[in-house]
Structure formats: C-alpha cells, structure tokens
Amino acid sequence: MPQNRIRLLVLSGFLGSGKTTWLRHQLHSGHLRDRTVIVNEAAAAPVDDALLADLAEVRTISGGCVCCSERSAFLRTLREHCNESQPQDIVLETSGLAEPAAIVEAIRADPLLVHRILVDEVVVTVDALSALERLKRDALIRAQIETADVLVITKLDALEGEAAGRLAATLKSVNPGARIMGTVKGAEVALPDYANVAAEELPPLREIPAAGPIVAADIEIDPAMGWEVFSVWLSALLHARGDEIFRIKGVVRTPNGRVLLQCVQKSVLPPEILPETAAADLRFDNRLAFIGRGFDAKRLKQSLKAFCG
Structure with missing residues (x-):
C-alpha cells in the first residue's frame, strides 16, 4: 500500500x-x-x-x-x-x-x-x-x-x-x-x-538543433596563487566564455576562511563563508567544478597557468 x-x-x-x-x-x-x-x-x-x-x-x-x-x-x-x-x-x-x-x-x-x-x-x-x-x-x-x-x-x-x-x-x-x-x-x-x-x-x-555534450571538469586551485589573481582570471574567463560555461562551483580557501564560490554563466553569486566544523569534508577544498560545453580540464588548467605566468 x-x-x-x-x-x-x-x-x-x-x-x-x-x-x-x-x-x-x-x-x-x-x-x-x-x-x-x-x-x-x-x-x-x-x-x-x-x-x-x-x-x-x-x-x-x-x-x-x-x-x-x-x-x-x-x-x-x-x-x-x-x-x-x-x-x-x-x-x-x-x-x-x-x-x-x-x-x-x-x-x-x-x-x-x-x-x-x-x-x-x-x-x-x-x-x-x-x-x-x-x-x-x-x-x-x-x-x-x-x-x-x-x-x-x-x-x-x-x-x-x-x-x-x-x-x-x-x-x-x-x-x-x-x-x-x-x-x-x-x-x-x-x-x-x-x-x-x-x-x-x-x-x-x-x-531544436543538437548541441554538443555538456561536460564536467574539476581543476585544483593552488592556494599560493592568491585570491586576487584567481579572481581576475575567473572574471576574464566568464567574460570570454560565459555563454558556454553554465555552472562553476567549489570551495576555495581564502584569508577569510572556506568560501563557497558559485557562478551561473556570466553571473558570480555572492560568496558564502562556510563554517569550520569537525564534519566538514576538506578533501575537495580548492577544487572547482566547471560544467558546460566546449572545454575540458586540461584547457582550463593551461589557461590558468598561462594567466598566472
């Protein structure tokens, strides 16, 4: 029943x-x-x-x-x-x-x-x-x-x-x-x-024409890079490819603590500071998930490396 x-x-x-x-x-x-x-x-x-x-x-x-x-x-x-x-x-x-x-x-x-x-x-x-x-x-x-x-x-x-x-x-x-x-x-x-x-x-x-596959790619963010440098790279990426990158999300460690970063296409949502709790899973800190079309993890890493020189 x-x-x-x-x-x-x-x-x-x-x-x-x-x-x-x-x-x-x-x-x-x-x-x-x-x-x-x-x-x-x-x-x-x-x-x-x-x-x-x-x-x-x-x-x-x-x-x-x-x-x-x-x-x-x-x-x-x-x-x-x-x-x-x-x-x-x-x-x-x-x-x-x-x-x-x-x-x-x-x-x-x-x-x-x-x-x-x-x-x-x-x-x-x-x-x-x-x-x-x-x-x-x-x-x-x-x-x-x-x-x-x-x-x-x-x-x-x-x-x-x-x-x-x-x-x-x-x-x-x-x-x-x-x-x-x-x-x-x-x-x-x-x-x-x-x-x-x-x-x-x-x-x-x-x-409706068939579109390319939607893929998910994870990349690791080097904490030594600096929050300011990473923010500039991300802004440039969204400006250039925001129509193809549907979603970005991940937890990044910053001087202010663990910050949840989320983007929907070209819009960056307000960051949210996550509490430091014993139950927090820290394994995925400083890893961002990119979901969209026309890119892969290798190309994203190359772009970030080239930008940060």
Missing part, C-alpha cells in the same frame, strides 16, 4: 536554477522535516552537501548523473536505505543535467524498489532569468519541465510583472498539469495573474 512505502521527492532543474536554495529553505522551515537527502553532483567534487549537512542527513553521489552513468550507485543507495531499521522518506536533489523521467523509470523497473519506494512528487526549479531562452534551444530543460508535478520559478524578483507572467504562461503551455509557484531565495512569493497572458512561441523539439 502507498502508506507503507518510503516516499521520494525528486528535485530537478537545469544548472544554476536554484535547487539547493529552494531545498535549504524547505528544510529550514520544516516542510521536508525528517527526510534523508540524497545529493547527486555531475562533477567529481561535491559541493551542495556542505550547504545541507546541518539541516538533514545527507548522502552524496558524485561524478555523474543518477539517471545514467551513476544509476547503479543510486539504486544501490536506495536499497541500502530501505534495509535500515527505520528508513526516512527521501529527497533526491538531482544534478542539473538529469532527466527526472529516467529516474522514475529506473525505480519502477527495479523488482525490489518498485514495492518499497513511492515517487510522490517531481519538483523542477526554473531560473526566471534564462528559462525562456533555454526553452527555445535546449531539449533537456524542456524534458525536465514536462515531467514536473510542481514548477518553481526562482529569482522571481529579477523579472518585471509582464515578463514573469509570460514565463508562467509559457510553462503552463509546456506542462498544463503542473502547479506553478514563484520564489525569491527559496521563499514562496505571489505570481502575477497570467491567465490571459500569451505564452512565448516555442519551436517544436524536432527543430
């Missing part, structure tokens, strides 16, 4: 769309209390678990997406969780490259998990600043949105009323059955009335 199964909420959304911010707010406000959190990172160096560890029990699967390359690790993690004496319900925060439908199908195809796990909701975060353009040229974000039970428009304060209404109307045209909500820094805010707003015209999926 459904009431006897472990409930799983799948949280998805494209790179930098605000999944962790939304989840942190939900955990902090108690809406997802007593849930184990599984964090999936496409890059080898995990980051998001550090932001959630003080709010929930967190397990991490890194180095690939649980919908494909890390599917076996994900299913094994779920089986181990089911075998615990008092297993909690689960939140899965996927990588920004995951397809939620493939995750749901993997659970339904597993002869054990299909009887133990109930996928009760798929929540997809949508970046208010970039969603309309991505819907026109990226099949992945379209697939994520089509799968959702709930669509969470993040960073809504960055849009004027007319633009926000057009985005909501477009999302409704892509997924008529989904509930749509707006948020600012994880907290829900009212959406403008979009009942009579025209949706943006989107090309059929078959007309």
Whole structure:
C-alpha cells in the first residue's frame, strides 16, 4: 500500500536554477522535516552537501548523473536505505543535467524498489532569468519541465510583472498539469495573474538543433596563487566564455576562511563563508567544478597557468 512505502521527492532543474536554495529553505522551515537527502553532483567534487549537512542527513553521489552513468550507485543507495531499521522518506536533489523521467523509470523497473519506494512528487526549479531562452534551444530543460508535478520559478524578483507572467504562461503551455509557484531565495512569493497572458512561441523539439555534450571538469586551485589573481582570471574567463560555461562551483580557501564560490554563466553569486566544523569534508577544498560545453580540464588548467605566468 502507498502508506507503507518510503516516499521520494525528486528535485530537478537545469544548472544554476536554484535547487539547493529552494531545498535549504524547505528544510529550514520544516516542510521536508525528517527526510534523508540524497545529493547527486555531475562533477567529481561535491559541493551542495556542505550547504545541507546541518539541516538533514545527507548522502552524496558524485561524478555523474543518477539517471545514467551513476544509476547503479543510486539504486544501490536506495536499497541500502530501505534495509535500515527505520528508513526516512527521501529527497533526491538531482544534478542539473538529469532527466527526472529516467529516474522514475529506473525505480519502477527495479523488482525490489518498485514495492518499497513511492515517487510522490517531481519538483523542477526554473531560473526566471534564462528559462525562456533555454526553452527555445535546449531539449533537456524542456524534458525536465514536462515531467514536473510542481514548477518553481526562482529569482522571481529579477523579472518585471509582464515578463514573469509570460514565463508562467509559457510553462503552463509546456506542462498544463503542473502547479506553478514563484520564489525569491527559496521563499514562496505571489505570481502575477497570467491567465490571459500569451505564452512565448516555442519551436517544436524536432527543430531544436543538437548541441554538443555538456561536460564536467574539476581543476585544483593552488592556494599560493592568491585570491586576487584567481579572481581576475575567473572574471576574464566568464567574460570570454560565459555563454558556454553554465555552472562553476567549489570551495576555495581564502584569508577569510572556506568560501563557497558559485557562478551561473556570466553571473558570480555572492560568496558564502562556510563554517569550520569537525564534519566538514576538506578533501575537495580548492577544487572547482566547471560544467558546460566546449572545454575540458586540461584547457582550463593551461589557461590558468598561462594567466598566472
């Protein structure tokens, strides 16, 4: 019976769309209390678990997406969780490259998990600043949105009323059955009335040209280089290649302590100082994950070395 199964909420959304911010707010406000959190990172160096560890029990699967390359690790993690004496319900925060439908199908195809796990909701975060353009040229974000039970428009304060209404109307045209909500820094805010707003015209999926693969590359940052030099290099890189680098994140040691550094395309988010706790995993300090197209770790390292001379 459904009431006897472990409930799983799948949280998805494209790179930098605000999944962790939304989840942190939900955990902090108690809406997802007593849930184990599984964090999936496409890059080898995990980051998001550090932001959630003080709010929930967190397990991490890194180095690939649980919908494909890390599917076996994900299913094994779920089986181990089911075998615990008092297993909690689960939140899965996927990588920004995951397809939620493939995750749901993997659970339904597993002869054990299909009887133990109930996928009760798929929540997809949508970046208010970039969603309309991505819907026109990226099949992945379209697939994520089509799968959702709930669509969470993040960073809504960055849009004027007319633009926000057009985005909501477009999302409704892509997924008529989904509930749509707006948020600012994880907290829900009212959406403008979009009942009579025209949706943006989107090309059929078959007309969206195939893009190159999205890759994840980790590079180590030499602490001796200096924060100022690294900041200048990063700014120059984003200015030149920001349209191809979708996401940068990592923990860098600075004179002020361990700093979480995050970038979404050409935007550098405000740095966040992480607490120095005994539970902190220091193995991945001074390693940055770059996710995007048209580059690899070797070329990034060459660029940094050439810049720093």
